[in-house]
Amino acid sequence: MSQAANVRAGLASVTVALALIGLKGYASWTTGSAAMLGSLADTALDLIASLVTLYSVRLAATPADRQHRFGHGKAEAIAAFFQVVLISLSAFWIALHSIRRLTSGSGPDHAGAGIVVSLIALALTLLLVSYQRRVIARTGSLAISTDHLHYQSDLLLNAAVICALIIDQMLGLSGADAVAGVGIALWLLYGAYSASHKAIDQLMDREWPEERRRAFVEVANRHPELRGIHDLKTRTAGHHDFVQFHVWVDPDMSVGEAHRVMDEVEDKLREVFPDVEILIHPDPAGHVGRGEEMQP
Numbered sequence: 001m002s003q004a005a006n007v008r009a010g011l012a013s014v015t016v017a018l019a020l021i022g023l024k025g026y027a028s029w030t031t032g033s034a035a036m037l038g039s040l041a042d043t044a045l046d047l048i049a050s051l052v053t054l055y056s057v058r059l060a061a062t063p064a065d066r067q068h069r070f071g072h073g074k075a076e077a078i079a080a081f082f083q084v085v086l087i088s089l090s091a092f093w094i095a096l097h098s099i100r101r102l103t104s105g106s107g108p109d110h111a112g113a114g115i116v117v118s119l120i121a122l123a124l125t126l127l128l129v130s131y132q133r134r135v136i137a138r139t140g141s142l143a144i145s146t147d148h149l150h151y152q153s154d155l156l157l158n159a160a161v162i163c164a165l166i167i168d169q170m171l172g173l174s175g176a177d178a179v180a181g182v183g184i185a186l187w188l189l190y191g192a193y194s195a196s197h198k199a200i201d202q203l204m205d206r207e208w209p210e211e212r213r214r215a216f217v218e219v220a221n222r223h224p225e226l227r228g229i230h231d232l233k234t235r236t237a238g239h240h241d242f243v244q245f246h247v248w249v250d251p252d253m254s255v256g257e258a259h260r261v262m263d264e265v266e267d268k269l270r271e272v273f274p275d276v277e278i279l280i281h282p283d284p285a286g287h288v289g290r291g292e293e294m295q296p
Contacts, residue, residue: 006239009135009144010054013151016128017047020121020154027117037097037181042154042188043121045090046147049083053143070277073238076143077202083146084196091188098181115162122158125151140239146195160184205235216243219272225249225261227285244279251284258282 024040056079064071132148135141164180207213217229227248234243247265249258262280269278 005135006057006139006141006144007054009132009141010050010057010147012128012131013050013147014047014054016124016151017043017050019124021047023117023121037094041093042090042184045086046151046154049079049086050147052079052082053147055079056143057141070237070242071240073236073240074202076141076238077199079143080146080195080199081203083143084192084199087188087192087195091185091192094188095182095185098178098185102175102178102182115165118158118161118165122155122162125154125158129155143238146199149191149195152191156184156187202236202238208234208236208241216269216273219269220245220247220265222268223261223265225253226265230283239275241273241276242279243273243276244281246281246283248285249282 020043021040024043028037028040056075059072059075062072129148129151132144132151136145136148160180160183164176167176208216213232213234216234217232220226220229227250230246230248232243232245234241236242247262249261253261262282265280266278270276
């Protein structure tokens with residue numbers, strides 16, 4: 001169900017991006033606005049990013065196979081990192097173009113067309129962002145979250161274009177359009193920097209946040225026949241979570257009894273942490289292997 005929601009969100013992004021490219025292409029050609037051109041370039045890259053997002057969420061939903069035993073969840077992190085690169089390239093190009101417009105003193109024409117197009121783009125983007133937010137709340141998709149960041153920045157970007165055209169053309173303050181273009185570029189760079197962390201964390205198999213790790217250990221420790229937990233390792237790939245850990249049990253417990261305890265611990269954990277792949281290794285009480293870490 002969550003995978004289908006991610007795919008639908010990806011399709012919605014592609015559809016909106018195509019519509020915005022048509023509108024902004026017309027407005028950019030009509031007005032000659034640097035801010036509008038920057039907005040068009042950003043939306044063109046958004047389309048590429050949305051296509052990559054759509055492919056990645058479909059790939060991430062593919063079941064594990066012989067070559068990818070842990071599934072394809074990291075496709076989302078790769079797509080997110082690719083989007084970060086596109087955002088950064090877009091930002092540098094917008095900044096360069098805006099600075100050239102600022103130094104040359106040229107400004108936009110026909111501000112009315114640009115304002116109307118930007119208002120339409122603002123409305124379409126707002127609808128998409130609201131839909132993406134609901135999907136992210138349900139699925140936690142990294143690729144959709146990064147795509148969501150694109151279109152959140154587009155809300156500010158379209159608002160900045162409107163303000164720049166009004167100030168530059170209607171109020172006669174020359175250079176406002178180019179300054180807005182530089183501001184948009186800086187905002188995009190900040191967004192790319194923020195988005196890169198989650199993608200890198202997943203690609204590097206960063207551990208869960210400490211609060212979630214402690215909550216996991218607390219639930220597992222509730223079983224009365226466990227003597228303790230150690231060597232807990234966690235990671236996330238797309239919307240898949242993986243946990244492995246060792247537990248101490250009575251050294252005199254039979255293999256069958258230990259297996260029963262492991263099953264009971266897994267059942268309790270899945271009630272609180274559904275859809276997490278869990279691997280438990282039983283050890284005789286007090287045993288700690290080389291390189292293993294103690295858990296609270």
